[in-house]
Amino acid sequence: MNSGEIFLNSYQRCRIGTEFITDFLDLFCDANPRFLDRFQEVDKKQQARMLKASLVLIQNASTTSAVRNTVRNLAVKHKDMELEISAKELDMWVDSLLATVAIYDPFYDEDVEQAWRNVLALGIEIMKENAC
Template sequence: MNSNETFLNSYQRCRIGSEFINDFLDLFCDANPRFQERFQEVDKEKQARMIKASLILIQNASTTASIRNTIRNLAIKHKDMGLDISAKELDMWVDSLVAIVAIYDPLYEEVIELAWRDALALGVEIMKDKSVQ
């Protein structure tokens, strides 16, 4: 099984819904007080939809140029909004996500962690390139 198949199988096992997203947000916000401030005023349901969409978008960065352009535009939008997202914070986003996958995927092991990190790597690099000050 290749890395993408491993990722997709894990994604399915996690059943990424509101509970998964809320647990992810809690962990992510606990990692840095700035995150709590950013998400404090945001509707949780709306944020859950946005995170799930972002996850799918970033995961698909390697498939087409149009998706990569969408990610670039998202990163530029974050920058224009003054979110001042650092490379370290994007890494924390991935680390928090992988930590929640470890809880939700009953078959979680190192190869699954690597598959998630690999699936997200290109999209996160695009975000770092365009949104970091």
């Protein structure tokens, strides 16, 4: 199985919803308290939809230039909103996401972690280049 298949299987096992998002945000805000205020009042269902959409975009960044441009535009939007996101914070986002995946995916192991990292790598790199 390749990284994409391992990622998709793990993604499906996680069933990303309100509980997943709550746990992810708790882990992310613990790692980066600067974002606690930003997410405290955000509707969890809306956050779940936004995270799913972000994951789909970032995951598909390697597929077409149109998707890469969409990720680039998302990064620029974050920058224009003066969110002041650093490369380290994007790494914290990935680490917090993977810590959450480890909780929700009963088959989480080093191969699953590496698959997630591989699949998200290009999209995260685009974010770093354009949001930071």
